[in-house]
Amino acid sequence: MDKFVQRVEDNVFTDSMLEEVHANHLLWLRNTSRQEKIRCQRDTQTIFIRTAKKPVPVEVESSDVRASNWTRMSKQFPVLSQWAEEFAVRVGGDLGRVFLVRLKPKGRVYKHVDQGSYYECRDRYHLLLQCDGESQLVCGDTSCRVAAGEVWWLNNSVAYEETNTGSDWRIHVIIDVLPTPRRPRPDSEWKHFQYIRNVDTAEMLVDLKQQGESAWGENTRRQRSIRVQRETSSIPLRSSLSSRPPGVRNNDMHPSESTSLAVHFPAIYGWASEFARETGGDLARLSIVRLNPFSQVYPHIDEGEYYRARDRYHLVLQSKGGSEMICGDERVVFRERELWWFDNKAIHEARNNTDEGRVHVIFDVQPHQRSGELWMGLGDRANYQ
Ligand SMILES: [Fe+2]
Numbered sequence: 001m002d003k004f005v006q007r008v009e010d011n012v013f014t015d016s017m018l019e020e021v022h023a024n025h026l027l028w029l030r031n032t033s034r035q036e037k038i039r040c041q042r043d044t045q046t047i048f049i050r051t052a053k054k055p056v057p058v059e060v061e062s063s064d065v066r067a068s069n070w071t072r073m074s075k076q077f078p079v080l081s082q083w084a085e086e087f088a089v090r091v092g093g094d095l096g097r098v099f100l101v102r103l104k105p106k107g108r109v110y111k112h113v114d115q116g117s118y119y120e121c122r123d124r125y126h127l128l129l130q131c132d133g134e135s136q137l138v139c140g141d142t143s144c145r146v147a148a149g150e151v152w153w154l155n156n157s158v159a160y161e162e163t164n165t166g167s168d169w170r171i172h173v174i175i176d177v178l179p180t181p182r183r184p185r186p187d188s189e190w191k192h193f194q195y196i197r198n199v200d201t202a203e204m205l206v207d208l209k210q211q212g213e214s215a216w217g218e219n220t221r222r223q224r225s226i227r228v229q230r231e232t233s234s235i236p237l238r239s240s241l242s243s244r245p246p247g248v249r250n251n252d253m254h255p256s257e258s259t260s261l262a263v264h265f266p267a268i269y270g271w272a273s274e275f276a277r278e279t280g281g282d283l284a285r286l287s288i289v290r291l292n293p294f295s296q297v298y299p300h301i302d303e304g305e306y307y308r309a310r311d312r313y314h315l316v317l318q319s320k321g322g323s324e325m326i327c328g329d330e331r332v333v334f335r336e337r338e339l340w341w342f343d344n345k346a347i348h349e350a351r352n353n354t355d356e357g358r359v360h361v362i363f364d365v366q367p368h369q370r371s372g373e374l375w376m377g378l379g380d381r382a383n384y385q
Pocket residue numbers: 300301302344348
C-alpha cells in the first residue's frame with residue numbers, strides 16, 4: 001500500500017457531473033480568490049461546492065475551521081453533491097470541503113503542502129472528471145497518472161504537484177473526508193462495547209502505588225471543567241497540544257503530546273503506545289481516571305471532532321466489584337485487567353457502587369489513515385471470544 005497515493009475507486013460515472021459543469025461554466029470566474037491568493041494554484045480556477053462554515057471570525061484562519069457547509073453554488077451541482085455525500089459514507093467518514101477545480105491546458109499545480117489545522121486529520125481525495133492529455137500527480141516520491149472516472153487518495157501532508165499535458169482544461173473534484181471509525185466488530189455481542197482481551201497490569205499497579213495519592217492532585221482540570229466528571233479525579237499522561245489555534249475548541253483539537261506526569265507511569269504509557277501500534281493506529285489522549293466510591297460519571301456523549309476520528313478504550317486497573325458501564329441501551333460490567341473498546345459517541349455513563357475508588361486507564365487511538373481494516377485482524381491475535 002503506497003503511503004502517498006492510492007486509487008480507491010474507478011469507473012465513476014462522470015457524464016452527469018460534467019453536464020452540470022458545462023451548464024454552469026460561468027461560475028468558474030465567480031470567485032477567483034484561490035488562484036489569486038495561493039501562488040501554487042495560479043493555473044487553476046475553482047467552483048466552491050462545500051467550504052468552511054461562515055462566518056469565520058476575524059481572528060480565525062479559514063484553514064483552522066473544522067465545520068463546513070454547502071455553498072449557494074452547490075445547488076447547481078446536485079449530482080456531484082450527492083456523489084460526494086455518498087462517497088464519504090462509502091469510505092467511512094464525515095464529508096468536509098468539496099471543490100471543483102480546473103487546471104489550464106499545459107498548466108500545473110505547483111509543488112506544495114496543504115497547511116492548516118483543518119487538514120490534520122482529514123483524508124483528501126481527487127476525482128478526475130476530464131483530461132484530454134495526461135493528468136499526472138506526484139506526491140512524496142510517488143508519481144501516478146490519473147484517468148477520468150478514477151478517485152485517488154493523496155497524502156497532502158507531504159509536498160505534491162499536478163500537471164495537465166492536455167490541450168484543454170483538466171477538471172477534477174477535490175473531496176475531504178474526516179475518517180470516523182466504525183466499531184465494534186460485526187460479531188461483537190454488543191452494539192456499543194467490545195471486549196478485547198485481558199492484560200497483565202501488575203507493573204502498572206506498582207507505578208500507581210509508588211506515585212501515591214499526591215499524583216491525583218497534580219492536575220484537576222478534568223473534574224473542575226467537565227461537569228459530568230465532577231466525581232472523578234485523573235492523572236493525564238497524554239493530552240491535547242497546549243498551543244491551540246484561535247477558534248479551535250479542545251474537543252476539536254487533534255494533536256496531542258505527553259504530559260510531565262507520563263515519565264512516572266512507564267508501564268502504562270509503554271503498554272498503551274504498543275497497543276496503539278498493534279492496532280495500526282496512533283495513540284492520542286491517555287489518562288488514568290479514578291471514579292470515587294459510591295459515585296458516577298453522569299450521562300453524556302463525548303462530542304467533537306477529536307472523538308469522531310478516534311476509538312476509545314478502557315483498561316480496568318482497580319475495580320473491587322466491577323465497573324458498571326452503560327452505553328446506549330446496553331449495560332456491561334468491566335472487570336479488573338480487562339481491556340474494552342466502547343462507543344463514546346453514544347450516550348454513556350459509569351457507576352461505582354462500592355466503597356473503593358475504581359481506576360481505569362482511558363485512552364484514544366486514531367486508526368491510521370485508510371487503514372481501519374487492519375483493526376479487523378486484531379481480535380484473532382487477541383483471542384477474541
Ligand atoms: Fe465520556
